[in-house]
Each structure stands twice: as structure tokens, then as C-alpha cells.
Amino acid sequence: MTISPEALKRHGRPRGLPFRINKIGHVVLNVSELERSVRFYTEVLGFHISDVYPDAMMPGGMVFLRCNADHHGVALVGALDGASRSAELHHMAFEVSSLDEVLRAREHLRRHGVAIDFEGRRRAGCQIAIEFRDPDGHRLEIYWGLDQIGSDGIVRPAAEWQGAPSLKAAIGNPVRGQDTSLADPTLIEK
Secondary structure (H helix, E strand, O other): OOOOHHHHHOOOOOOOOOOOOOOOOOEEEEOOOHHHHHHHHHHHOOOEEEEEEOOOOOOOOEEEEEOOOOOOOEEEEOOOOOOOOOOOOOOEEEEOOOHHHHHHHHHHHHHOOOOEEEEEEOOOOOOEEEEEEOOOOOEEEEEEOOOOOOOOOOOOOHHHOOOEOOHHHHHHOOOOOOOOOOOOHHHHHO
């Protein structure tokens, strides 16, 4: 099936819609080994546990995890029977406040034996990121510098997208308007 980007772009938010979704609130993942996954999200990614449901409340148990003031941004349900196919969810991404943090996160993940699937800059959105997987194979991203869309609705034209196959390349060749200065320039050499 061939898609038409221009035809897809014609879809939009209807006028007069009686509500506006502000952000993605949370993601709930089925996992095969709840304790292993909780250990990964807390000890490797730094999430905090807000609450836990026992088996009696949710078959397999459920753990609510937060990375900010929201009660939970990720919840894990220990109900996955067998290996994860990770087919429906492509990935979920976590924003950090600085480019230095992306580099520090990469080194932290490596120290914990987490393989990095991609590092650098993809295209649309132009964020600089690292991509990796949790213990069940769910694709995760830690990023900085996602393009922001103003009230005029104008997005960066595709001609300005610049993919980069590494963090070093993304930092050395920033897109228009992206300041890739590092507070600690030694991070790029690690």
C-alpha cells in the first residue's frame, strides 16, 4: 500500500472540538517478568514507584512509575504470557533537559549492559536521541531538542531535516536553530 504524505497532511483537528488533549499522559506495558522490568525502569532509567497493585487487584500485578510530578508516566503489568513481540507499540520516548544528559544517559545505559540501537538524529522533529530496548524488547528513546511548533502551526520543512548516524555527528552538524553546545564537551569523546 502506497501512502500519500500530502493526502495525510490534509487531516486536521476539527474546529469546535469540545476538548483539547494536552499531552500523552501515560503508557501501560505488559511485561513478562514484573520484578525484572521494575528493576530496569527504576535502577537503570531512574523512575520512582508511586503505587503497586497486587495480583488480587490486577492479574500479574501492576506497578505505577513516575519520572515527574504526575502519579505515573509508565505502568507495568506482569500479565505477558510468553515472550514479548513488541509489535503494536513502536516506541515511547522520554525527554531530558539538556544535550549533556543524552550523552550521560548513553554512558549510563552502556554501563548497565543495555545495547544502544541508535544514537544521533533521525529526521522529522530533529531531536537528538539514543534508542534502546527494555528487558521485554519495548523500544525506548531518550531525547533532547525536539522541534517546537508555535501558534502559527509552521513546522520545519523536510528539506531542513538532517539525519545523523551518531551523537558526535548530530552535535557537530546541528540543524538551523539548534544549539548543540555542551556544558561538558568531554562527554562527546566518551
